[in-house]
Amino acid sequence: MKPNPKSSFTLTQLRILIAIATYGSFSEAALQLEMSQSSVSNAIATLETELGVILFVRGRQGASLTPVGEQVLAYARQMMQLQEEIYKTVNLAKTLQGGQVRITSFRSITTHVLSGVIAQFRQRFPQIGVTILEQWDNQHIVSALRQGQADIGIIDHPLDDQFDTWELLQDEYVVLLPSSFQVKGTGLDWDDLRNYPFVMFSEGDQHDEEVFAHCSVFDTFLKVAYWVKADSSIVSMVAQGLGATIIPRLAAEPIPNTIQVFSLPVPLFRMVQVAVLADALFPPPVFAFLEMLKSESRFYI
Amino acid sequence: MKPNPKSSFTLTQLRILIAIATYGSFSEAALQLEMSQSSVSNAIATLETELGVILFVRGRQGASLTPVGEQVLAYARQMMQLQEEIYKTVNLAKTLQGGQVRITSFRSITTHVLSGVIAQFRQRFPQIGVTILEQWDNQHIVSALRQGQADIGIIDHPLDDQFDTWELLQDEYVVLLPSSFQVKGTGLDWDDLRNYPFVMFSEGDQHDEEVFAHCSVFDTFLKVAYWVKADSSIVSMVAQGLGATIIPRLAAEPIPNTIQVFSLPVPLFRMVQVAVLADALFPPPVFAFLEMLKSESRFYI
DNA sequence: TATTATCCATCGATTTTACTGATGGCAACT
DNA sequence: AGTTGCCATCAGTAAAATCGATGGATAATA
Structure with a gap:
């Protein structure tokens, strides 16, 4: 039993397995999956070879699962569910409904400016997590930004043009x-x-x-x-x-x-500035936070 | 958000994602996975495109996960675990350590002969499940065998040569x-x-x-x-x-x-006979049960 | 009994995908 | 400035998934 099998089965094969189990036959599953019957047949044959067991008994009235097939089916369903969750998660992250904003700044700004903005932000977008990474000086803030450990940085010294900055x-x-x-x-x-x-x-x-x-x-x-x-x-x-x-x-x-x-x-x-990486493609939550920061900054300038 | 995405990510991509997260860089992950760095790079690029999010921040000192990446990583680990379980399950089924034997017979034989054999069998192979499907006549037993709903059938009338039979x-x-x-x-x-x-x-x-x-x-x-x-x-x-x-x-x-x-x-x-499909490839548990049935039959003949 | 319909496996061809090795860009050290 | 470690990209190739067509097997039907 290899711990790291070089080749392994695919999620597609599992999806097909589930479809066959659901619809009772290879051909019906093929129809539902909008693929050819031969593909379905092949996929299962490959999967069976890979696992070394027979998953379906083929008969006149379609295909029915073997006992091992039943067990594999249960796992397959779980995997499909996880797959769904991955899609859900990333789709949430792509909207304002979820995701996270990571900010790095010094203590003084965090305490006196950010805390208020964050409170307001969390009230407006309760689903979005806000992470604060406190640093001691500009250097660390800059490198945290560069290394992608944070999305938004608060700085108090001018910066090279890798960054988009504006006055807070x-x-x-x-x-x-x-x-x-x-x-x-x-x-x-x-x-x-x-x-x-x-x-x-x-x-x-x-x-x-x-x-x-x-x-x-x-x-x-x-x-x-x-x-x-x-x-x-x-x-x-x-x-x-x-x-x-x-x-x-x-x-x-x-x-x-x-x-x-x-x-x-x-x-x-x-001059206390907000800085973000110039070339980075930020998820919507970050933009939302930046917007809020901008409007907030009026009160301080 | 399509419920049934035509193309989707693969388990290989997730495995690569985990490796990168573990080893901290694309190149080290490639080494560990014994594949080229470009494959790794490509796999992640494809995965990122498919999901529509950035999973890693690439930097001088390797790659680190974005917040979404972290979330996906968690799911990926779960999926790998399920994958492992599938392999474990089928490998068990291929040995005497697990699996199932499905028998179909009439009530009289079940009660007076099988029950004893099964008890003995379960004592010897406690991990193997035994299923009994009771039928009213030969017809049903035969079709249950043919349709793969059972591995072993007990019959009392001679059968065509699709089956291997012997006297019980x-x-x-x-x-x-x-x-x-x-x-x-x-x-x-x-x-x-x-x-x-x-x-x-x-x-x-x-x-x-x-x-x-x-x-x-x-x-x-x-x-x-x-x-x-x-x-x-x-x-x-x-x-x-x-x-x-x-x-x-x-x-x-x-x-x-x-x-x-x-x-x-x-x-x-x-003549009460044991019958199995002539061409079927049975898992070891079935053979074990047949052996036990054979040795047991001496007491009755 | 012969026919038909249904299902699955197989074959050859084609398109897709995965993988590789080589190259180049970028940023951080020396 | 040169070197090193990291990743992206490119073009070529190997592997695979997929398809349509075909054939065999088996029930249901005529």
Whole structure:
């Protein structure tokens, strides 16, 4: 008994078997299946050879199943049913009635933007599953998209033209100050920033690079007292008066009201974009989700 | 969505799908399946076209399933399992480990001979099912055999050469007399028979024809007072003194001890034979049963 | 008894499908 | 830039499914 038979029977043969069992004769089955009687005969002969058993007793009044034939018939029916289910499943996936949308993004966006959209989406299309894959930086999001692990990505840095992107929202880089820090006028100026000690994200973060670059344009070089790895930790360190920080607003939420929030002297934004693979052919659920995202984005821009 | 798609996917395609999902890439799957990479590629492309969905995301590091692909994979595994079961089933049927023996016979033989053989057989081969199809006369037994509704038939009249037959036992036609009937000597003679009223089987029975023919050879013509349709009824009518009868011994059993049993003046037997289709290729269980029947028949002859 | 009708197997021809080996494109490493 | 690993595509070939026609067998019918 080979575990992996090189050639094996086909679903067509099983379908024919069922038809014969149903209609009682090879010829009637052929009619119903809209194929020639000889094909039917051949198919069963091949199947019988492959299995090494006689499935039908042929007689004057048609064909009737042998005991083994009966057993095989039962399995054949089950297989046909599974086949049907496969078709049903993929057809569902091709409509808005089923399927799945897979999104990858960072935590801050997930929490403050996507959660709302997803709730709304699930309410509108309850049959469609939504999967979220949280990532730490753009890199991972991009590669998840490229490798097909997700359909839709949320990014905050421009991307090469493999992707179709559009703006979801502008997230302002805000300066967070402990309540103990004094501010002279109505807003911050660059001198203020030069004097504060800063708590920033750990080494090599793209956001911070952007902030440093922006400040340096105005001859402002921040003094970084602490490097920390999590958004929420940064915020709480600021709350405890250890220093100031510059961070995208959504990444900082929820901001305790003991913290003072200012725009930069010259405001800076990160552009949060939605990205999908340019050449990919998406199932309808993905389009539906993108539509919803687009209409939602109006509230943020 | 057509209920009966003209062309459909194949089990081979599903097997390939599973292999790719298992080994992570088209090429590795091709190696494992011992087929070319292009075949694998083609098979999946065809399957994807047939289903109308993308099943794999192809990337630098191999192929990974899409969400629909995952769903289809689950069904595919089930189908492979069913396929395996079919092979297991038919292979069992080809050995003594499984399968079925279908026997057709009359009630009398079933009760008094087969039941014992079957019990012994089931003890020896517990996995093999035994089916008994009871019939009223040879005609039905023969046609059941011819139509493949049974493998083994028990008959009591010679048959044409479509069948292989051999003797199972000789069943003597015995004369049953009520206790009230007087018998002169040690045995019956033809004159005795001429004087008794008889209870015989209803019209056109082959057994009775045989008996009448036998008697007429000795110028004995029975007076039939009753025609009755069931063996057991005949016996009980004799027991109640309504008449005598001539009946095969096994058909009469159990014979109440109020009834006198005699051989005919010139004994007559019916030859009970086992018959199988001459050209049929039987599964091993049938042969095993035939062997057992043969060895068993020694006790009766 | 001879005839007819029904069913299935078989044959040869044809179309379809499956498979292969070679080639090329693409993206990621070195 | 070159190399490597992966998949798609192409053209040719081998295998198969399918068909129409034919023939044999067996019941039912005349």
